[in-house]
Amino acid sequence: MTAWVGRTAVEIATAVREKRVTPREVVAEHLDRIERLDGRVGAFRTVRTEAALAEADEVAARGDLAQLPLAGVPVAVKDNVAVRGESLRVGSAATSRTPADADHVTVARLRAAGAVVVGLTNVPELCVFCTTEGVHGTSRNPWDLTRTAGGSSGGSAAAVAAGMAPIALGNDGMGSLRVPAASCGLVTIKPGHGLVPAGIGEGDWFGLAENGPLATTVEDTRLMLAVLADTEVADPAEPAPFKVAVSLRSPLPIAPVTRPFADAAREAAGVLIKAGHQVRRADPPYPASLGTTGLRYWTAGTAVDAEGLDPRQLARRTRVHAAIGRRFVDGVRADRSxxxxxxxxxxxxxxxxxxxxxxxxxxxxxxxxxHERGWLRNVLANSRCSPLTPAWNLTGWPAMSVPFGTLPSGAPCAVQLIGRPGTEATLLALAAQMEQRHPWQRTAPLE
Structure with a gap:
């Protein structure tokens, strides 16, 4: 890797503020890596080569450079969040090619903090599924190019795992940050409802969807979350002992937790025990109706997002998903589940x-x-790999994915941390302890 590719956002921003490197140099190195590797990975729908270099020069000329928390840091943005001057395609041929006339508030906050948007990343159509492929390309897992990067923030996760950007913006409606983060060996946090502005699609999937960071370290995750939330998020300092419940039970009987993933959670529990926390096995009281509740919200959210789009330009799985959801929209709006x-x-x-x-x-x-396969086959594939994430979108509570261990294939494995409302700092603190005691390789060895 070159001098700044593979460095953390914190390292890059510190060097830029201290004028040991210019934003243009940092951005140019990452753009060069995108050019060399993205043909294999498929992270980006569009790369902003000239625009990003111009923005890097604008950052360098800012009078407040020394105060910018993300000074000169390249960031990839998921293609369902508006970036001024770029079209918002949301993985579909049915969406408008008209460039956005303003940044989404989260993008505006990243740019205000000194970050430079290097490109918009691939998503599955309307961000429905946990595999990222479609008319704009296929995003592959940089650790195992035969597998998907996950979804729906798959392109953003692939970009960071491949070292094409140190951080990326994604969002999570049923696990769309945590699934690709777990697949690609990254840290992410789905913030609790209201901490970070949402404004995703046509109603945030009835309030389930949240914007959040993808990064390779807990420190970068905390920093990016603070920028997105426009508030301080406590440093992940050594936490007091916490009571930690460990559950290996899947909420969906059709999707039991398989051995490598259960083993990772057991080993992570051992790390927390050695760190002084009170850890015991305990299963949350998942209701039997959780799967059907999630399906109603999932499909209804897509039905709302698909309104006004030409169904002839939508993939069959998307059309079916939206058609099923239309019968649930009114009920979900009045739902108390x-x-x-x-x-x-x-x-x-x-x-x-x-x-x-x-x-x-x-x-x-x-x-x-x-995207060329049937609806039921897609739903079953999604449900079998990620039954453990949707419950925490339904509650609106914070949830993290933290890399932990490897699968037999050599790809990363991960565990999830969930807390009550307002406990983002607690989750980050526990994740930082895990990172210190059980570090992970941050970038896939593509070269």
Whole structure:
């Protein structure tokens, strides 16, 4: 790698502020890596080569350079978040090619902090599924190019795991940050509802979807979250002992947790025990209706996002998903299931500070043309790999994915940390302890 590719966002920003490197030099190195590697990885729908270099020069000329927390840091942005001057395609041929006339608030905050947008990343059509492929390309896992990078923030995760950007913006409606992060060996946090502005699609999937960071370290994750939230997020300092529940139980009987993923959670629990935390096995009281509740919200959110789009230009799986969801839209708008789920979970989280689970129940699917396959086959593939993430979108509570261990294939494995509302700093602190005691390789060895 070159001098600044593979460095963390914190390292890059510090060097830029101290004028040991210019934003243009940093951005140019990352653009060169994108040019060399993205033909194999498929992370980007569009690369902003000239625009990014011009923005890097603008950052260098800023009078407040020495105060910018992300000074000169390249960032990749998921292609369902508006970037001024770029079209917002959301992985579809049915969306408009008209350039956005303004940045989404999260992009505006990243740029205000000194970050430079190097490109928009691939997503599955309308960000529905946990595999990232379609008319704009296929995003592959940089650790195993035969498999998908996950979804729906698959392109953003692939970009960071391949060292094409140190951080990326994604979002999470049913696991769309945590699934690709787990697949690609990254750190992410789905913030609790209201901490980071959403404004995703046509209603945030009824409030399930949240914007959040993808990074290779806990420190970068904390820094990017602070920028996105426009508030301080406590440093992940050594936390006091916490009560941690460990659960290996899948909420969906059709998708049990397979051995490598369960083993990772057990080993992570051992790390937390050695760090002084009170850790015990305990399963949260998942309701039997959780799967059907999630399916209603998932499909109804797509139905709303698909309104006004030409169905002839949508993939068959998307059309079916939206058609099923249309019959649920009115019911979801009046639904009380989320409040009932929160009430059901509150006694468990009164007894435990944090819940530790595997992030995934099984490996993500192969990097294949899933957008050409039937709806049911896609839904089953999604459900079998990621049954453990949607519950925490329904509650609106914070949840992290943290790299931990490797699969038999050599690809990364991961665990999930979940907390009560407002406990993002607690989750980051525990993740930092795990990183210190059980570090991971941050970038895939593509060269």
């Amino acid at each position: 989320r409040e009932e789920l929160r009430r059901r979970m509150e006694p468990f989280f009164a007894e435990h500070d944090v819940l530790l689970t595997p992030t995934l129940a099984g490996p993500v699917p192969g990097a294949e043309p899933w």
